[in-house]
Amino acid sequence: MTSLGDFRKDFDILNSGDYVYFDNAATSQRPRQVLDAVSDFYKTSNANPLRGLYDLSMMATEQYENARAVVADFIGASRPEEIIFTRNTTESLNLVAYSYGLENVHEGDDIVITVMEHHSNMLPWQMVAKKCKANLVYMEPTEDGTITKEEYESKITDRAKIVAVGHVSNVMGVTNPIKEIAAFAHSKGAIMVVDGAQSAPHMHVDVRDLGADFFALSGHKMLAPMGIGALYGRYELLEKMQPFLTGGEMIEYVTREDATYAEIPHKFEAGTVNAGDAVGLAQAIKYLKNVGFDTIKEQEEKLTTLLMEGLKKMPYIKVFGSEDPAKHCGIVTFTMEGVHPHDMASVLNDDHVCIRAGHHCAQPLMQFIGAGSTARASVYFYNTEEEVEIFLDKLSKVREVMGYGA
Numbered sequence: 441m442t443s444l445g446d447f448r449k450d451f452d453i454l455n456s457g458d459y460v461y462f463d464n465a466a467t468s469q470r471p472r473q474v475l476d477a478v479s480d481f482y483k484t485s486n487a488n489p490l491r492g493l494y495d496l497s498m499m500a501t502e503q504y505e506n507a508r509a510v511v512a513d514f515i516g517a518s519r520p521e522e523i524i525f526t527r528n529t530t531e532s533l534n535l536v537a538y539s540y541g542l543e544n545v546h547e548g549d550d551i552v553i554t555v556m557e558h559h560s561n562m563l564p565w566q567m568v569a570k571k572c573k574a575n576l577v578y579m580e581p582t583e584d585g586t587i588t589k590e591e592y593e594s595k596i597t598d599r600a601k602i603v604a605v606g607h608v609s610n611v612m613g614v615t616n617p618i619k620e621i622a623a624f625a626h627s628k629g630a631i632m633v634v635d636g637a638q639s640a641p642h643m644h645v646d647v648r649d650l651g652a653d654f655f656a657l658s659g660h661k662m663l664a665p666m667g668i669g670a671l672y673g674r675y676e677l678l679e680k681m682q683p684f685l686t687g688g689e690m691i692e693y694v695t696r697e698d699a700t701y702a703e704i705p706h707k708f709e710a711g712t713v714n715a716g717d718a719v720g721l722a723q724a725i726k727y728l729k730n731v732g733f734d735t736i737k738e739q740e741e742k743l744t745t746l747l748m749e750g751l752k753k754m755p756y757i758k759v760f761g762s763e764d765p766a767k768h769c770g771i772v773t774f775t776m777e778g779v780h781p782h783d784m785a786s787v788l789n790d791d792h793v794c795i796r797a798g799h800h801c802a803q804p805l806m807q808f809i810g811a812g813s814t815a816r817a818s819v820y821f822y823n824t825e826e827e828v829e830i831f832l833d834k835l836s837k838v839r840e841v842m843g844y845g846a
């Protein structure tokens with residue numbers, strides 16, 4: 441059995457010993473196997489996929505379509521055609537908003553989201569609500585980040601056409617009860633959109649079991665290159681939707697006046713596709729499966745427990761979300777009395793400790809929890825207890841550096 445230490449050796453940037461990288465919720469690092477898979481694609485199989493009638497182009501097409509099948513299997517889609525390759529979660533959610541939302545939401549309808557959403561799962565719905573004269577309804581969490589049954593049952597009514605919720609909050613780390621919310625949304629006739637940017641890297645996802653009609657993910661948060669993401673859409677819905685982008689690759693036939701579109705998924709993949717990075721995403725999925733989500737969860741919980749215990753010993757630190765480290769998905773958001781999060785991140789940076797500081801693209805949540813800005817440390821399976829100790833040690837000295845008593 442490969443140990444976590446062995447997996448860590450695959451990440452050159454971590455092996456350099458230069459950094460304690462605790463900004464995994466923003467983007468993960470990539471193992472050599474993923475980088476090699478992308479490079480091999482360009483070295484051995486590169487041609488414009490889906491176009492050429494020659495062997496090389498067909499090889500590129502095959503690798504690209506294989507990658508689609510790997511993603512479909514990874515999240516439990518019933519067929520590869522239900523997977524659209526995009527650039528990232530943001531593009532996936534915009535695709536749903538433009539192609540499904542604008543067509544199916546009407547004046548007076550509700551779109552229901554939570555106040556915890558990343559801007560990527562908020563701004564597209566603000567746009568749809570404005571254009572369609574619909575209402576944007578916000579579900580609010582309890583202090584520990586929970587969306588209660590009472591909350592979703594009171595906010596999702598017969599008016600709801602779309603319910604869009606993040607599977608895991610990128611600030612609170614909480615996992616939302618998607619399955620229950622989806623079942624309730626369906627009982628009211630709404631469809632369920634899930635932002636899976638923070639869940640797909642950390643847990644086994646089964647879109648059908650969840651009841652997701654759409655599910656968006658970003659490759660770069662789960663060991664794959666930047667610039668490749670995916671959207672799962674239920675076949676029947678995708679089939680009826682109009683394309684989001686138009687142009688080459690996505691047509692059957694074009695006349696001067698009109699065009700007929702290709703079948704799904706190609707209808708939604710206009711222009712030359714990002715085959716190299718799709719191959720990288722497939723390799724990343726293979727890698728994650730090899731590590732195993734049980735191991736990933738166990739390590740993240742171990743590190744988060746250590747991290748939160750350490751933070752508790754610093755009375756000037758306030759941690760947001762649940763007190764239970766198991767409910768953080770490796771994400772710990774906090775503030776330090778008297779020190780701006782940007783200063784905290786900057787002082788830690790002097791010791792090559794990388795954490796996030798700011799509003800985390802969730803400004804309405806910041807307003808809701810009464811913090812203008814927060815710091816966020818986020819761990820992944822390749823991080824170590826030793827790194828948590830370094831982080832805590834350096835953090836405990838920040839106030840001193842900033843001129844406070846220790």
Ligand code: PMP
Nearest residue numbers: 528529530558560610637638658
């Ligand atoms: N949703 C959530 C919950 C996220 O954490 C992020 C990334 N921070 C996104 C959406 C957007 O992801 P991307 O920038 O890859 O589109």
